[in-house]
Amino acid sequence: MKRSNKPVFWSLFGAGGMLSALVGPALVFLTGIALPLGLGFDAAGLSYARAMGLLQNPLAALALAAVISLFLFHGFHRLYHTLHDLGVPVGPGLKALCHGLARLGTLVAIALLFALG
Amino acid sequence: MVMPRTYIRPMGSWWRRLPFYRRYMVREATCIAVIAYALVLLTGLWRLTQGQEAFDAWRAALATPPALLAHVVLLAAFVFHAWTWFEVMPKTLPIVRMGGKRVADATIVRSGVAAASVASVLLLALAYGGWA
Numbered sequence: 001m002k003r004s005n006k007p008v009f010w011s012l013f014g015a016g017g018m019l020s021a022l023v024g025p026a027l028v029f030l031t032g033i034a035l036p037l038g039l040g041f042d043a044a045g046l047s048y049a050r051a052m053g054l055l056q057n058p059l060a061a062l063a064l065a066a067v068i069s070l071f072l073f074h075g076f077h078r079l080y081h082t083l084h085d086l087g088v089p090v091g092p093g094l095k096a097l098c099h100g101l102a103r104l105g106t107l108v109a110i111a112l113l114f115a116l117g
Numbered sequence: 118m119v120m121p122r123t124y125i126r127p128m129g130s131w132w133r134r135l136p137f138y139r140r141y142m143v144r145e146a147t148c149i150a151v152i153a154y155a156l157v158l159l160t161g162l163w164r165l166t167q168g169q170e171a172f173d174a175w176r177a178a179l180a181t182p183p184a185l186l187a188h189v190v191l192l193a194a195f196v197f198h199a200w201t202w203f204e205v206m207p208k209t210l211p212i213v214r215m216g217g218k219r220v221a222d223a224t225i226v227r228s229g230v231a232a233a234s235v236a237s238v239l240l241l242a243l244a245y246g247g248w249a
Contacts, residue, residue, distance in 0.1 A: 014249070018202070021229070025196050025199055025233075050248065072155045102138075
């Protein structure tokens with residue numbers, strides 16, 4: 001029998017769910033509200049130079065890749081199951097599409113980080 | 118093949134029937150917020166690789182009222198996701214034992230919420246410590 005890939009995608013769903021529960025709210029507040037409004041930050045905020053400088057740190061680059069990738073794997077896995085709950089006739093094709101989009105986003109994020117050097 | 122005409126219970130909008138189901142659906146819908154936010158970050162990273170002008174345009178777009186409003190909604194969805202994630206943790210984790218005794222459900226939930234609070238404070242301290 002072919003081995004199921006379910007444990008892999010469930011683990012990625014779980015890891016993404018945990019990471020987004022731990023740091024998601026603070027991240028959204030920082031990048032989506034506090035930095036654009038300049039709440040408590042100096043005028044430069046998340047300037048180009050600072051963003052470039054931050055991502056020169058391999059740990060920061062890895063963290064960003066992990067956030068983007070695991071959030072996508074979590075979100076698309078849950079989306080697939082929610083479509084099923086809503087009565088959408090899901091199947092292997094839709095499942096492959098959901099997981100494929102998460103993989104694609106991961107690869108794009110890694111490629112962009114390498115492009116930054 | 119002719120399908121037998123058996124009674125099939127209609128399942129349309131089943132989740133509107135009970136508050137419990139509705140809450141479940143709202144929880145599941147937070148996945149859209151998680152995907153959307155990952156795409157916001159991915160777009161920012163992409164604009165960063167294109168140079169300062171492109172990155173500044175992304176930042177300017179984030180500072181517009183619709184984007185700010187969207188992020189308030191995203192924040193609410195993320196908080197709800199985090200809350201419900203820890204709420205079901207006693208069921209999603211394998212049985213946790215300490216000193217031969219099973220850890221109470223309420224303790225597991227509280228530990229999760231505490232871990233998220235510490236992680237959030239650390240992240241905010243890092244950001245504000247560096248750039249404030």
